Structures are given as C-alpha cells and as structure tokens.
Amino acid sequence: MSKDETGDALEIESICARHEQREGPLLAILHEVQEGHGYISNEAVGRIAHYLNLTRAEVYGVVTFYPDLREEPPRPHMLKVCRAEACQAAGGREVWATAEAMAADPDCQVEVEPVYCLGNCPCGPAVQMDERTLGRFTPEKVSALIAGASGGSSS
Amino acid sequence: MNVCVPCDSTAVSIGADEVADALTRNDPAITVKRTGSRGLYWLEPMVEVERDGQRIGYGPVTAGDIPGLLDALRSGDTGHPLCVGDVEALLESQGQRRLTLRRTGVVAPGEWADYVANGGTEGLRKALDMEPQSIVDAVKESGLRGRGGAGFPTGIKWQTVHDAEATPKYIVCNADEGDSGTFADRMLMEGDPLALLEGMTIAGLAVGAEQGYIYLRSEYPDAHRMLERALESARTNGMLGDSVLGSGRAFDIEVRIGAGAYICGEETSLLESLEGKRGMIRFKPPLPAIQGFLSRPTVVNNVITLGTVPTILAEGAEVHSSLGMNKSRGTLTIQLCGNVARPGLYEIPFGVTLGHVINDLGGGCASGRPPRAVQVGGPLGAYMPVERFDTPMAYEEFGEAGGMIGHGGVVVFDDTVDMAAQARFALEFCSIESCGKCTPCRIGSVRGQEVIDRITDDDDREANIALLRELCETMIEGSLCAHGGMAPYPVLSALNHFPDDFEPRTTAAV
Ligand SMILES: Cc1cc2nc3c(=O)[nH]c(=O)nc-3n(C[C@H](O)[C@H](O)[C@H](O)COP(=O)(O)O)c2cc1C
Ligand code: SF4
Ligand code: FES
Numbered sequence: 001m002s003k004d005e006t007g008d009a010l011e012i013e014s015i016c017a018r019h020e021q022r023e024g025p026l027l028a029i030l031h032e033v034q035e036g037h038g039y040i041s042n043e044a045v046g047r048i049a050h051y052l053n054l055t056r057a058e059v060y061g062v063v064t065f066y067p068d069l070r071e072e073p074p075r076p077h078m079l080k081v082c083r084a085e086a087c088q089a090a091g092g093r094e095v096w097a098t099a100e101a102m103a104a105d106p107d108c109q110v111e112v113e114p115v116y117c118l119g120n121c122p123c124g125p126a127v128q129m130d131e132r133t134l135g136r137f138t139p140e141k142v143s144a145l146i147a148g149a150s151g152g153s154s155s
Numbered sequence: 156m157n158v159c160v161p162c163d164s165t166a167v168s169i170g171a172d173e174v175a176d177a178l179t180r181n182d183p184a185i186t187v188k189r190t191g192s193r194g195l196y197w198l199e200p201m202v203e204v205e206r207d208g209q210r211i212g213y214g215p216v217t218a219g220d221i222p223g224l225l226d227a228l229r230s231g232d233t234g235h236p237l238c239v240g241d242v243e244a245l246l247e248s249q250g251q252r253r254l255t256l257r258r259t260g261v262v263a264p265g266e267w268a269d270y271v272a273n274g275g276t277e278g279l280r281k282a283l284d285m286e287p288q289s290i291v292d293a294v295k296e297s298g299l300r301g302r303g304g305a306g307f308p309t310g311i312k313w314q315t316v317h318d319a320e321a322t323p324k325y326i327v328c329n330a331d332e333g334d335s336g337t338f339a340d341r342m343l344m345e346g347d348p349l350a351l352l353e354g355m356t357i358a359g360l361a362v363g364a365e366q367g368y369i370y371l372r373s374e375y376p377d378a379h380r381m382l383e384r385a386l387e388s389a390r391t392n393g394m395l396g397d398s399v400l401g402s403g404r405a406f407d408i409e410v411r412i413g414a415g416a417y418i419c420g421e422e423t424s425l426l427e428s429l430e431g432k433r434g435m436i437r438f439k440p441p442l443p444a445i446q447g448f449l450s451r452p453t454v455v456n457n458v459i460t461l462g463t464v465p466t467i468l469a470e471g472a473e474v475h476s477s478l479g480m481n482k483s484r485g486t487l488t489i490q491l492c493g494n495v496a497r498p499g500l501y502e503i504p505f506g507v508t509l510g511h512v513i514n515d516l517g518g519g520c521a522s523g524r525p526p527r528a529v530q531v532g533g534p535l536g537a538y539m540p541v542e543r544f545d546t547p548m549a550y551e552e553f554g555e556a557g558g559m560i561g562h563g564g565v566v567v568f569d570d571t572v573d574m575a576a577q578a579r580f581a582l583e584f585c586s587i588e589s590c591g592k593c594t595p596c597r598i599g600s601v602r603g604q605e606v607i608d609r610i611t612d613d614d615d616r617e618a619n620i621a622l623l624r625e626l627c628e629t630m631i632e633g634s635l636c637a638h639g640g641m642a643p644y645p646v647l648s649a650l651n652h653f654p655d656d657f658e659p660r661t662t663a664a665v
C-alpha cells in the first residue's frame with residue numbers, strides 16, 4: 001500500500017525506539033503510529049511486535065480492544081457524537097440520529113463515531129470535531145457541520 | 156484593565172474564545188487572563204473583572220455583547236443586566252465550600268506564580284516536614300474517601316501501600332472520567348492542574364513512591380495540553396524531579412493517554428492498559444495496593460481524591476473532617492446536568508438532599524417541564540424518582556435509598572423521558588463497553604435489550620418482565636466487576652419506579 005515501505009519501517013522503528021524505555025510502551029507507540037498514518041496497518045502491527053519482542057497476536061489484540069485504534073484509513077474528519085445520558089436528556093438522541101444518517105452517505109468526508117460522554121455534559125448535547133469540543137448542539141447544527149466539512153469548506 | 160475569561164473546554168465549546176477575542180479587539184488595553192471555569196455553566200461564557208479585591212461576574216456573554224459591556228467592565232457597574240455580582244458571594248449563597256476546586260476558575264491554569272500566590276504548594280511544603288506515616292495519618296483523620304466511585308477510605312489505601320515492602324511503588328491517577336454526567340475531573344485538570352500534581356507528589360512522599368502516572372482519557376485533549384503545561388511548570392520550578400522543592404526526595408509524573416475504552420476507568424483494567432495491554436479486568440485479590448502497576452504496590456486514586464489532598468495537608472485534617480454527614484466527610488463535587496436550568500459544578504458538603512440540588516440549585520428542568528427521573532452516579536447508577544428527592548447526598552444514605560453517589564454526577568430528565576428506552580440504553584452501553592471476560596455481562600446485556608424490546612412490543616409481556624428481572628439478578632451475582640454487576644441497577648430502578656413506561660407501545664415508536 002505505502003509508497004515507501006522502507007521509510008515506513010524506519011519511521012515505526014524510530015517511534016518504538018523513542019518509547020521503548022517507558023514502562024508499558026505499547027499503547028503510546030500505537031497512538032503515535034496512528035497519529036502519523038491515520039490508522040494502524042497490518043505491516044505496522046508486525047513491525048511493532050518484532051521490535052518489542054511480542055507476538056503479532058498480542059499487538060493486534062490491543063489494536064482491536066480499543067475503540068480509538070483503527071485498522072482502516074479514516075475519512076478526513078473525525079466527529080465524535082455523545083450518545084450518553086446527560087446529552088440524551090438534552091436532546092442528544094436526535095443529534096446522533098442525524099449524524100449517523102449523514103455518515104451513511106459514501107461521499108461523506110466525516111467519520112462519525114459514537115462517544116459515551118465528552119465531559120461537556122453541562123452544555124450538551126455535545127460533539128467533538130477533530131479534537132474541538134462543541135456544545136449545545138442540535139440536529140441542524142450537526143447537519144451543517146458535516147455538510148460544511150464534506151463540501152471542502154471546513155475551517 | 157484585567158478581565159478573566161475561561162479557557163475551560165466547556166466554556167470554549169459555547170463561545171468563550173470568541174468572547175476573549177472580542178474583548179481585545181474592542182479595547183487593546185484590556186489584558187485577558189484565561190482561567191478555568193467556576194462551574195456556573197448556565198452563565199458561561201462568563202467574564203470577570205477585578206474591583207476592590209472582588210471579582211465581579213457577567214454572564215452569559217456573547218462576542219456581540221462585548222461593545223455594550225465594556226463600560227460596565229471599566230466601571231465595575233453592577234447594574235448591567237448581565238451582571239451577577241461578586242462571584243465568590245454567589246458561590247457562597249449556593250452553600251458551596253470550595254476545598255478541592257478552590258483555585259479552579261480563579262488562577263491561570265499551570266501558571267506557577269499564580270498557583271503559589273493562591274496557596275499552591277502549602278500542603279506539599281508541610282508534607283515535606285512530616286514523616287510518611289504522619290501524612291497517611293492526616294489523610295485518615297480527614298475522613299477522605301475515594302471520589303472515583305467506590306468511596307473507599309483513601310488513608311487506608313495509602314497505609315497498605317506504605318506498609319508494602321516491594322519496590323518500586325507507584326502513584327496512578329485515574330483520570331479516565333468515563334461516567335456520563337461527570338466533568339469535575341476535567342474541570343480540575345483544565346482549571347488547576349498543578350493541584351493534581353501536588354496531590355500526587357504528596358501521595359508519593361506518603362507511601363514512598365518516586366513515579367506517578369496520570370491515565371487520561373483520549374476524549375480530553377484540552378486537559379492533556381493543560382497537564383503538559385503544568386508538568387513543565389512544576390519541573391521548571393522544582394516541584395517535580397530529582398529533588399522535590401529542594402528536599403532531596405525524587406518524584407516525577409508522566410501522562411498516558413487512554414484509547415476510548417470506558418472499562419479502563421476500572422482500576423485493574425486501567426493498570427492493564429497502562430502496561431500497554433488490552434484493558435481486561437483482573438481478579439482481586441491481589442489488590443492494586445499490593446500488586447498494581449507491573450505487579451508493584453500502587454496507589455490508584457481519582458483526580459478529585461488526589462486534588463483534595465493538598466488542601467487537607469495545608470489546612471489540617473479538621474477542615475475536611477468537620478464538613479459533611481456521618482461517614483461522608485468533606486465536600487462532594489456535584490456535577491449537575493441533563494435537562495436542568497442551572498447546570499454546573501457545585502462543591503458542597505455531603506448531606507444536602509437530591510431535591511435541593513435539582514430544584515433549588517438547578518432551578519428545575521431547562522424545558523420548564525417537571526423533572527421525572529434523575530440518574531445519579533453515572534451509567535451504572537439507579538434512576539431516582541421524584542418521590543426520593545428527600546434523599547441526602549451522602550454515600551451510605553444514598554445507598555440505603557437504592558442509589559449510588561459514585562463520582563457525583565446528577566443527570567436530570569423531564570417528564571417526556573421514556574424509561575424503557577433508558578433501561579435499554581443502560582444494557583446497550585453495558586454490552587458495548589464490556590471487557591468481555593464474563594458471560595452475564597458480555598452476553599446477558601445483549602439478551603436484556605432483546606427482552607426489553609419484547610416487553611414493549613407486548614410479546615409475552617409478563618413472562619419477559621420476569622425474565623428481565625432474573626437476568627438482572629444473574630448479572631449482579633455473576634459479574635466479576637461492577638460494570639456488569641451494577642448495570643442492572645438503572646434497569647431495575649426504571650422497572651420498579653416507572654412500570655407504566657414498560658407498557659405496550661401504542662404508537663410505532665422505538
Ligand atoms: C466500570 C467501572 C468504571 C470506573 N470508572 C472510573 C473512572 O472513570 N474514574 C475513576 O476515578 N474511577 C472509576 N472507577 C473506580 C475505580 O475502579 C477505582 O475505584 C478508583 O480509581 C479508585 O480511586 P478513588 O479511591 O480515589 O476513588 C470505575 C469503576 C468501575 C467498576
Ligand atoms: S463484569 Fe463485564 S466488564 Fe466486568 S469483568 Fe466481567 S465482562 Fe468484564
Ligand atoms: S453525557 Fe454527553 S458530554 Fe457527558
């Protein structure tokens with residue numbers, strides 16, 4: 001897949017090297033690999049396992065356990081929509097339903113994921129777009145946000 | 156003119172950055188100080204200006220309000236329609252007693268000079284002059300109990316780690332704050348992160364640990380930035396490192412980021428995750444205090460627990476133990492949200508009633524409709540009906556009324572809530588976030604959703620209600636941890652207090 005296999009290998013090695021002195025480094029390594037590539041490829045799993053002297057299954061098992069870690073490249077934007085109780089009480093179910101329906105469009109440029117509380121409960125319904133938390137959301141606002149990001153006019 | 160505007164992520168989520176920009180744009184002579192939030196979220200974005208040693212608040216302010224507000228800010232005009240007066244007096248009038256969040260909303264987070272000028276490091280300096288055992292004793296005397304949910308006495312946990320012989324020992328801060336309806340940890344980390352670092356350092360001195368970890372959920376990128384800023388400031392100023400405040404004793408802290416799994420808030424799962432593994436629950440015993448991180452003696456405490464420790468040391472255990480009710484000492488950081496007119500963080504001595512919190516502090520529902528159900532203590536907490544509003548907010552008293560204080564989250568629903576849907580969601584959440592180790596939690600929670608669907612579809616209703624109850628019993632009895640063991644409580648409370656909602660649906664809803 002990647003244009004520069006050797007470059008990838010070197011990069012993953014240097015990430016591993018930077019973290020290996022830490023106690024329990026694997027999750028931090030996976031985070032950094034994903035930050036750079038958007039996801040954790042099969043090859044990356046193999047390289048990390050080799051470097052840390054773990055089995056592939058051990059590394060892969062960690063990747064699959066955590067909702068944040070992905071095996072496929074995501075869409076350009078990431079929208080987390082809170083589905084939890086405090087946001088439900090303020091109208092969050094409708095915000096989620098709108099976002100989920102829009103994300104079903106294959107041309108949608110936004111990855112929509114459920115999240116169970118963003119700690120923004122006093123100003124719910126809450127969403128988080130590319131690490132930016134937004135409050136007091138409505139179906140209209142979320143629809144405009146997703147449409148804006150999908151139309152390439154995102155900020 | 157000095158004006159304070161919060162940089163707290165919730166205030167920012169509804170426009171605090173735009174307000175700060177509008178201030179400097181309209182009057183370049185204004186110095187804007189970014190603080191945490193006071194937690195008066197219905198007034199956010201709130202602007203404060205200093206007058207004669209008082210902070211006069213204005214809120215909720217939009218960027219568009221600024222031109223019209225400038226004169227009032229300059230003169231400290233309390234007649235302006237957005238003025239809420241002296242903010243400290245407002246907090247006091249609500250019965251707040253800020254021990255843990257004393258500086259949150261006051262100081263610029265992570266700024267060393269501001270921190271020290273407002274009482275920061277006083278607790279640590281006292282601790283450095285004490286024997287480790289005396290520090291543990293002070294925490295015991297304070298009556299401090301874990302604020303992460305279980306309410307375990309903190310001093311006893313520290314004693315176990317203090318007495319353990321194996322080394323090295325660790326201090327782990329649980330900053331996973333996964334419970335819906337809770338945001339106190341985030342507010343402290345974003346508003347006064349140095350207090351958490353100070354509390355962890357004191358814990359390190361007490362039990363003989365030199366390394367601390369903060370396990371922070373990935374959903375909190377702003378808290379992460381603030382913690383990193385505070386860590387740098389603490390190291391630069393010698394609070395962390397080889398010689399804590401020149402004492403010759405070492406302590407340092409590292410932040411680790413979680414990866415979206417709710418179950419990693421449970422302490423043994425958290426430790427697995429910190430070690431870089433899948434977040435599977437461990438059997439207890441051994442307790443983390445004996446064999447925790449990397450099988451070494453480990454203190455695992457919540458952010459609010461650790462953030463309260465500096466005040467206990469600085470002002471004496473009695474300041475804490477003199478407040479509260481029966482076995483619940485000190486203050487509870489009540490996080491009021493959902494459908495409520497005045498959502499926010501209220502730090503109040505244990506013992507006020509649930510009804511007082513919702514009606515008097517919260518002003519009832521934001522929708523103007525009557526409240527009907529309140530979920531206290533996160534997604535595993537029972538739904539309380541209005542008939543239980545006289546229950547005091549204290550560990551044992553709330554438990555006797557069938558509820559759980561947990562981390563202090565209070566989520567209000569008005570009379571349009573569908574309690575069968577809430578019960579179903581509790582089980583859906585349980586199944587999504589299960590670590591998968593035990594069958595009742597992993598499978599039972601999925602079956603339970605189907606059973607609720609059959610009940611509301613009027614498919615063999617009575618038999619399915621009996622089956623749901625039985626399933627809940629099995630989960631309570633047969634789960635290894637409280638995730639599967641408590642998820643039935645919101646379900647059973649919905650069934651017991653709101654049976655009408657489990658009647659067959661007349662409309663084609665759900
Ligand atoms: C399913 C589950 C989730 C939990 N989530 C959290 C959490 O997000 N934050 C927290 O501080 N404690 C959480 N706890 C409680 C911890 O297991 C543990 O009791 C706590 O970290 C101890 O610290 P404390 O004594 O200071 O409260 C959770 C417990 C369970 C069973
Ligand atoms: S109750 Fe659920 S979360 Fe807890 S150990 Fe069992 S399967 Fe895991
Ligand atoms: S419940 Fe949605 S942000 Fe907390």
